[in-house]
Amino acid sequence: MSGFDGTLLDESDATVRVRFVVNGRKVACEVAPRETLVDCLRNALELTGTHAGCEMGACGACLVQLDGRAVHSCLMFAVQADGATIDTIEGLTESGVIADLQAEFHRRNALQCGFCTPGMLVNAHELLSQVAQPSREEIRDALSGNYCRCTGYEAIVDAIDAVAKARSEGGGAT
Numbered sequence: 001m002s003g004f005d006g007t008l009l010d011e012s013d014a015t016v017r018v019r020f021v022v023n024g025r026k027v028a029c030e031v032a033p034r035e036t037l038v039d040c041l042r043n044a045l046e047l048t049g050t051h052a053g054c055e056m057g058a059c060g061a062c063l064v065q066l067d068g069r070a071v072h073s074c075l076m077f078a079v080q081a082d083g084a085t086i087d088t089i090e091g092l093t094e095s096g097v098i099a100d101l102q103a104e105f106h107r108r109n110a111l112q113c114g115f116c117t118p119g120m121l122v123n124a125h126e127l128l129s130q131v132a133q134p135s136r137e138e139i140r141d142a143l144s145g146n147y148c149r150c151t152g153y154e155a156i157v158d159a160i161d162a163v164a165k166a167r168s169e170g171g172g173a174t
Helices: 037-044 089-095 099-107 117-130 136-145 154-168
Strands: 016-022 025-031 063-066 069-072 085-087
Touching: 025 037, 037 063, 063 117, 069 117, 085 089, 089 117, 099 117, 099 154, 117 136, 117 154, 136 154
Parallel strands: 016 085
Antiparallel strands: 016 025, 063 069, 063 085
């Protein structure tokens, strides 16, 4: 591509300044226009709890909350999230909003290698914020976009179900 004066422009070095509120903190990053949100979070902001798995939006390892909704950060360019509020697994952990889910995952051994766990927790958090006491089928459906190669899912479904029941009874997970 050439500039107005006919000189060639090297677009490979072009960056764009983006601003987000990430885990309650205002941040700004210089990103390439085609840099994904997951790469920005992991590389520029060093928030490595969000994983880059399939990079096609199929595995759920890259899930974050963007303006309160779970999104695949591998499918979104960082520039598309400019001005958004983003909560990563680190932010959800620090705020304590998923403490009962994390404890129940641990108690039921619903994690093994841990690679899928951040995405599972983000998805479970979104489900439970929309449906107070989902059926086991609704839990399975909500997790259908998350791959786990270690656990077989049953312990994950059990953990989410236990937290939903405990929350609806007004207590912590059992």
